[in-house]
Amino acid sequence: MTDIFASLPVTYELNPNRLHERLTAAAEREGLLDVAYRTVDSPVGPLLLAATSQGLVKVAFDRQDHDAVLVALAEAISPRILRAPARLDTVARQLDEYFAGGRRTFDVPLDFRLAHGFRLSVLEHLPEIDYGRTESYAQVAAAAGSPKAVRAVGTACALNPLPVVVPCHRVVRSDGSYGQYAGGEEAKRTLLTMEAA
């Protein structure tokens, strides 16, 4: 009996997107969409993009496990999270332009609520490192106001909630080697090679 009912066709299965889009549009209108997200393809793998009403709040690489990242966002910000690409259209377009070599800076509102204190000071300095340039962890520590906090700069970069857009990949070791990266060393190499071209 149950099997027979379960096989009843309904529109949701035929066209799951239309109903979902209707829900996300209504949620946005009513101010209930606390976190909107989507994924985009890129030369450094699929990127998860998430935004609050204030701005882009999270960028995550595939190796960071997008499902786990969404669960963490639910804890840290709000469980009112929906896949809602519209809010991320602008940053997705700018990322496309960046990876195509036609864009050097990002111009979207950023929500830094996932970073605090010294980590936040480091992130605020990073956009000052120009496209195609690099700084050492020590230089960034000095620029962020704590010349001795070299290791803390490493942590701040590793935990950057907005990699690629906030360019922590431009911070490298004093000996010129790449150093660690949330997206993996290979991704960091890809970005720096692209920017150096």
Place this chain on the structure above:
Amino acid sequence: MKPFEQIVAEHGPMVLRVCRAVLGEADAEDAWSETFLAALKAYPELPADANVQAWLVTIAHRKAVDVTRAQARRPVPVGEVPDRPGRADGWDGDLWDALARLPDKQRTAVAYHYLAGLPYREIAEITGGSTDAARRAAADGIKALRATYPLEGARS
């Protein structure tokens, strides 16, 4: 707490079947959207041990009651007899029609038990009345469905 997107993905199809069964095709999508919008609003306060399925059906039930009340206030359109496909065209549509012809209590009891998988105790909490009454309504509904619609042997 799971991201709400996961709740939609896991329970969306079930809620749509329930809305479709209880309200019919014309109102099912509106009721689905309104159910999930109301659920999204209340979601952060949902207790960790809550039965999400029962919670969603409770909201859907309230939305269905709203829709039915609104319709009762509107003049009833007459003469709109749907063109029912014969068995050969697909019996799924026939089953929806057969469901639509059940009295409200039977239809909701059948939908909430067989489509949403809720136990009769929870159905009674949602619709009011006793657990036994919910069980009886579902049994009567299934009996009526079997009479109007020869389910036996169709697929089992």
